[in-house]
Amino acid sequence: MQSRDQDRTAEDEYQPIARRIGRLSLHLSPVPRPLSCADDQLQILKCARGAPKLNVDVAPLSEYMRGKHREIQERVFEYFNTRPELQTPIEISKDDHRELCMRQLRGLVQEAGIRPFRALFEDPAQYFAILEAVGSIDMSLGIKIGVQYSLWGGSVINLGTKKHRDKYFDGIDNLEYPGCFAMTELHHGSNVQGLQTTATFDPITDEFIINTPNDGAIKWWIGNAAVHGKFASVFAKLILPTHDSKGVSDMGVHAFIVPIRDLKTHQTLPGIEIHDCGHKVGLNGVDNGALRFCSVRIPRENLLNRFGDVSWDGKYTSSLPTINKRFAATLGELVGGRVGLAYSSVSVLKLAATIAIRYSLLRQQFGPPKQPEVSILDYQSQQHKLMPMLASTYAFHFATVHLVEKYTEMKKSHDEQLVADVHALSAGLKAYVTSYTAKSLSICREACGGHGYAAVNRFGILRNDHDIFQTFEGDNTVLLQQVAGDLLKQYKEKFQGGTFMVTWNYLKESMNTYLSQPNPVTARWDSADHLQDPKFQLDAFRYRTSRLLQSVAVRLRKHSKTLGSFCAWNRCLNHLLTLAESHIESVILAKFIEAVESCPDASSRAALKLACDLYALDRIWKDIGTYRNVDYVAPNKAKAIHKLTEYLSFQVRNIATELVDAFDLPDQVTRAPIALKSDAYAQYTQYVGF
Structure with missing residues (x-):
């Protein structure tokens, strides 16, 4: 009798748990459907379908994205995967986190044999690849490495001479000399x-x-x-x-x-x-x-x-000869910190986009009457939040890879023109990319609803850790002013018979064309072929930048006569910031287009072209008022741009799984239960104690 009562009690206790698990499974997992789905992803809602889905081979796309230093990143991932005691827990005190971060750094250098400091000087691209990988493990570790090697170590080697290198290099490299x-x-x-x-x-x-x-x-x-x-x-x-x-x-x-x-x-x-x-x-x-x-x-x-x-x-x-020249030379040698922040910020955006998009593909909510619930990524509003962001992530990837290449070339050649070029480009990309990523992290959290609020799903940690990227190594507003100031300097030199720097040469070649009266015929062209033509997209970006540059130069000249140069600059400050952002967007698009055209695999190239078109047209639509005000785009064309942007979001949604998988982030790196490729919710419920 007692045994039967005990069994009944156990059964009574089990039933509520079983019901909760059952409800959770029904709510979060696809119910059986007559439609087959070979890749176990949800079928796209019929009313959201556009063109036939592209067949994208993830392997060559991932290979194109990963670059030649993926092997050392995998060494980083494998080391921490085999050392669970070095993985950062969700809840940890400040003091414990600091000591763990130092143990992580020592383990990476002294046990795993990965030497970021040597890479920084022998192969900077490898150094930034290491930085990206460790930042994915724990952003504090990425910053700690940056402080030790790029800032403390970099200042000693780049600003010192042979005697300093001989005395300090090995101690900095092996962590005998930790510094600030x-x-x-x-x-x-x-x-x-x-x-x-x-x-x-x-x-x-x-x-x-x-x-x-x-x-x-x-x-x-x-x-x-x-x-x-x-x-x-x-x-x-x-x-x-x-x-x-x-x-x-x-x-x-x-x-x-x-x-x-x-x-x-x-x-x-x-x-x-x-x-x-x-x-x-x-x-x-x-x-x-x-x-x-x-x-x-x-x-x-x-x-x-x-x-x-x-x-x-x-x-x-x-x-x-002068204090200003010495100061400029000193800061020029410290530009690697900005390069690293821009590059690392893209890796944070990849993580956030991966988590949010995988969750949005898996999570179902509502649907047509008496039919199964549908993936929330089938909703246009969710696509509007996440698909342009995914396209931007790809755009920023190629732009920052280009920045690293230019930085590497600069460190080898020490060419003064290249130093100035990298200084301006790193300032602009660091400011633009980190600001975009900071906003996107909040959007990703919101896109995942309540589950995005769970610390284990990482949005809060990523958002808080990344937030300072906007203000250290140069406040973003200040950095954008540097870009604007450099553009104005080049603009002035052009009209005095001078030349533009390397990054800005498109202005030298096409300033007059872009400032001429818009063609009333082309302003009305609205075919998809025309709108997806890279020449139209790049011309539109550069036209906007050229007009902003000319108009702010006129305003500054006018206000300087009555207010003086400092107050005139402050009067035009918002205009100057818009100019800098517009210019950086032009550089990003140019590098994205180049990456699409250089991609050797046809299916990968088609996927990248879709993302590139979405990036370009989404940006044009967001600033459509500027183009309408100067009749660069007629009303019918503006409407076509908006329609095509939404259509491209549908198309990119169709290949979102492949685009995210091409980032090649293992589950032990993403770590968020809602982003795991399999058994996501089983692990999520297990985490909270079921």
């Missing part, structure tokens, strides 16, 4: 020339004295400073005690190697005050700290003296 990049101050970030920290030369002792003159000059948000760093490359104004022939003692901002902790005891060194910046919105695996210097003495040889040096008797020498 101490540029930003409490009162100065983007305005690096306004830094207040001083390095005064003492010829009696042959030393520099590093000082923080006021609280506003405290070095702030310094990665690796709070816990792990033992050195810092400190950016400070170089002050000479005797005036030169021009009566100047401030030689401008230079970088200095400053030990901050004892190598053996890890104790803070005399004269150095270190504080913890505390818990952040994201990236809590990175130990950001604040540094104050009180008469800290370092030997003269600790000046990173590639662009300026001081002799034992206090004489300053440089191959560059």
Whole structure:
């Protein structure tokens, strides 16, 4: 009797659980349908069907996307897959996360034998591939690597000379010398020339004295400073005690190697005050700290003296004649950080798009009366959110791959024109891509409804960790102004008989054409063949940029007469930001078109062409008012662009699975249960305890 009662009790307890699992399975999994579906994906809703689905072979498309450094990325993925104790849990304290992040870095370098620092100088493309892979594991680890190797290590090697390389390279490489990049101050970030920290030369002792003159000059948000760093490359104004022939003692901002902790005891060194910046919105695996210097003495040889040096008797020498030129050269050597952020931001967008799109293919909701529920990606509203984003992800991929290639070429050649080119291109792409990704992460979360709010599905973590990408290594608004300023400089030189730089040469070749009166005939062409012609798309992008450039130049000239140059710039600031974004979009589209045309596999090329057309026409439609205002696009053509953009979203939806799979992100990398290729909801329910 007691046994029967126990069985009945167990059965009563089991029934609610069984009902919940049954309901969840019915709600989230496809119910049997008479239609067959060979790839186990949901059939597209009949009312949403467009052209026949493209047959896309994922393997060659993935091979085209992955590049030659996929092997080292797979080594990163495999290492962390075999070391579960190094995988970052969903819930972890700040202090534990910092220690885990350091163990991850040491394991990667000392156990897995992956050496990012050597790659940075021998093959930069491989370095950025490593950065992308580790960022997919934990974005804090990606930033920690960037701080150690690109910022601290990069400043020593790029701004120093042979003596610095010989002394520090191996220690930085093997993590014996963990370090910081101490540029930003409490009162100065983007305005690096306004830094207040001083390095005064003492010829009696042959030393520099590093000082923080006021609280506003405290070095702030310094990665690796709070816990792990033992050195810092400190950016400070170089002050000479005797005036030169021009009566100047401030030689401008230079970088200095400053030990901050004892190598053996890890104790803070005399004269150095270190504080913890505390818990952040994201990236809590990175130990950001604040540094104050009180008469800290370092030997003269600790000046990173590639662009300026001081002799034992206090004489300053440089191959560059002015403070501004030395400053520009210094920042030019540090551009790799922006390249890395742009490239890594695309990898975050790939992750988010993969999770959101796989979920949208799997999740069913509503449908025609008395018929099975349909995939939410069959809804036009969901396609409108996600398909242009997927197309943009591909566009940004090819644009940032191009940026890495240009950066690699620059590091080999040291060509001044190429340095300037990469500086402007990296500023624009970093600003544009990181801003787009930040917005897209929120859209992806929303597109996944309540499940997107679960931390295990990663949107919140990705969004918080990525958010700072918009403001470090240069605030995005400031970087876009740099792009606009460079365009205006080139515009001025063109009309004075000068030449445009490499990236901007389309303006040199076609400025007059783009600024001429729009052709009333072509303004009305609205066939699909015409709208999907790369020449039309690129011409439209460049026409908009050219008009914005000309009009803002006129406005600046007008306002400068009455307001002065600074106030005139501020009066036109929104116009300038729009110009910079328009130009970067033109560069992105040009690189996407080139990638489509260069793709050797026919099915991959067709898939990329669809995505490229959607990227181009979606951007044109979003700014259709600009084109209508100048009669570049007639009403019938505007309507056709809108209609075709929606139609292309349907077509891209048809191959969304293949486009996402071509990113080649293993399940152990995406990790979100709703994005797994199989048994997604079984693992999701298991995670919460069923």
